[in-house]
Amino acid sequence: MSDSIILGIESSCDDTSAAVLKGNIILSNIAANQEIHNEYGGVVPELASRAHQQNIIPVVRKAVDKANIQQKDISAVGFTRGPGLLGSLLVGTSFAKSLAMSLNIPLIEVNHLQAHILAHFIDDANPQPPKFPFLCLTVSGGHTMIVVVRDYFDMEIIGKTIDDAAGEAFDKIGKIFGLDYPAGPIIDRLSKNGDGNSFKFNKPRIENYNYSFSGIKTSVLYFIQKEVRKNPDFIKENLNDLCASVQQTLVEILMDKLEKAAEELNIREVAIAGGVSANSALREAMQKNAEKLGWNIYIPKFEYTTDNAAMIAMVAKLKFDRGEFTDLSVSATARYDIEEEGFK
Incomplete structure (x- = not known):
């Protein structure tokens, strides 16, 4: 079972990615980015799904070629079923179903959020993987949550935005x-x-381990409007300090709740995951807490922080070993209820 070769496909947002995993070792992890969204200041769902249609075949072909395997060597196809942009997910889901059917191999659905957390178990993601139970701060463009991870498929969300x-x-x-x-x-x-x-912004007071980030956005907006009225060049003249102050505030908000959870639950194994886990200030804060609070910390390699197919392949491999396969009638879902799949 450990020598299974899994093809992972990720298409939840604006990156088309394919990866090949043998055992726990990544043989290839290819991604095509969609720079067109930069013009619009955010991801345009219709454009994203069209780009996935153009990218998915060449990306999968490149992943297979780089892994130096043939399609007949693939043991199963894992794909992101959700959550994400429905149009984008449909492209990946349809392709994965077609490929699995044509090769007569198992199809395995993967929860995107679960994959961010379990990316830590890819062979080269960390010097060593986290020990159960561990806390994982999963933080990205679409999600922010603290999860207690008791086993690969036994997770509990204890706080979220x-x-x-x-x-x-x-x-x-x-x-x-x-x-x-x-x-x-x-x-x-x-x-x-x-x-x-340089600048102080209000931090929210939210109960338990939950987060809120709308307040700081409003606080920054009003502050900037006030200062720009006095000095039209205020942003330009203070941009580095503004960025540093905002980043420091956001990281403090994230870490305050994570520290609270670690202390109250008496868990010293602490990980971060998701796109924002690439942030240098968040990584530095984790390092400081490792020294100050005695945490064993797990910070994944940069390539496994953003949306990538390697993490999808990793979860699919774990499911493959358990014999958990998906019926070909499966459909993509934008709001994949994480309570359904491996979360309590």
Whole structure:
């Protein structure tokens, strides 16, 4: 079973990705990005699905070629069923079903959020994988949540955002600053030349382990409007400090709840996952807590943080070993209820 070869397909948003996994080792992980969305300041669903249709065959072919295998060597096809943009998901789902049927091999559906967490178990994702149970801060453009991971398919969401996701907040605030989309990596880069203590923004007071990010977005907007009225060049003159201050505030919001959960649940195994886990300030905060609080931390390689098919293949491999296959009648779903699949 460990020598199974899994083809993973990911198409939940604007990246078309395919990966080949043998055992826990990634043989290839290919992605085609859709830069057209930069012109619109966000992902346009109709354009995304059209681009997936153009990209999926060449991306899968390249993944298979780079892995130095033939299609007949593939043991199963894993694909993202959801959550995500329905049009984008339909492209990946339809292709995966067709390929599995033509090769007469199992089809395996994967929950996109589950895959972000289980990416930690890819052979080269970490020096060593997390030990159960562990906490995972899963943070991206569409989701922000703290999950207790007791086993591969025994997870419990103990906190989540009640409005915007953290990645969404980065992008919306970046738009206020006049930055291109996606703004998160740009803010991260500019922050390195700024002082995070230059400007103070309000942090929300939300109960338990839940998050809220709409308030800081509004706080930044009103602050900028007020300052620009006094000095039209305020953003330009203070951009690095503004980015550093926003990033510092967002990371503090994320870490405050994660620290609270780790302490109250007495869990020292702590991981991050999702696109925002590539953020340098978040990674530094995790390192500091490892030293200060005695955490064993797990920070995945950059290539496994954003949407990628390697993580889809990893979950599909775990399901393959358990004999959990998907019927060909399956359909994509934009709101894949994570309570249904491996989450409590």
